[in-house]
Amino acid sequence: MKIVDLTHIISERMPVYPGTEEPKLEVVNTYDKNGFKETLLTMFSHTGTHMDAPAHIFDKKTSLDLFPVEQFVGKALVIDCSDLKEGGKITIKYIENVKEKADEAEFILFRTGWEELWGTEAYFGEYPHITEEVADYLIQSKKKGIGLDTISVDCISDENLILHKKLFAETEIVVMENLTNLKKVGSGLFTLCALPLKYENADGAPIRAIAILEDR
Template structure:
């Protein structure tokens, strides 16, 4: 019996949730407790306590706006589609001129994912150091490109020194979903691939941890 996908062409883009993982400043770290065990109760379960925006996760428009949609209100088709990875390593800011270099590929995608190389700092203080972010002009333009969402291998779409999540406001305000803390983007060599990022179906969810994968041609 054959299957449509082999292990070789499915790439895991998701960080493991652990108690010592990096979290956005001001967010409590996850707590993972052993609730029951096979030895004692005959079955194993864990008790999980964590914020909705830890690890590899998705932001809903409701993350910033009270009157915008939550993840559970979006159709499931929102969470998968053709995607491309754009290498932004070495860029201080992602500008409109830079995005225009990739306009043709962007036009064939539902998701654009920015690979900054910042994943290499995961688990260290350097993960909170500067990483490439969209400038205002680029954020406004990419919000008009008929996309479902954007992804990045860093902790935020805004810089860490902001007091207002201005770039989030532009992107989420235009109905995009945002995926942060991706990994293994350097394993994707194909110009376009299938991206799957499924959030937990939590009532009125402003965000959720996800299992993100790339299905390569």
């Protein structure tokens, strides 16, 4: 068995969505003064590698704390879209190329290679994004979730969040953004664990996402 960490580390210098404040990690208790160390974490709920709930967009939809924990674990597939250039679209052909495995998977993760730009301004540029046809496939096949190695399922210029709205209006799905190390997973099915912080009315939360690869 092999475990791959799909999660970016949270730090005060990490990339955040444009207009969002960076996280603060303030040491408030120290070994010298208090005999132990304790850190006050201050950050937005959609910081770093994180998960969006339907309640992120719609106030009557499900928040992360109300999902059964089974929602966050399941069979997953990474689909390689790293041939796409800036502004490219992840079309249904990428799914059709691996249709049998895609149909079997509960989570579809798209590897664009954009994670290599993490920490640069280019990360917030015209990254590849899915089409509405791909969103329709995810909805119709009742997937538990979608994940990408980019900052959003929508393109950076779409202030209306069309794809977020489409996915969350029509199904109970979760969206994972800012994944990393997808290239280390390979092209086979694997077990994904993506566990969000459990707080009340969670519209989104940082996750610790891992891939569990059986011996192949």
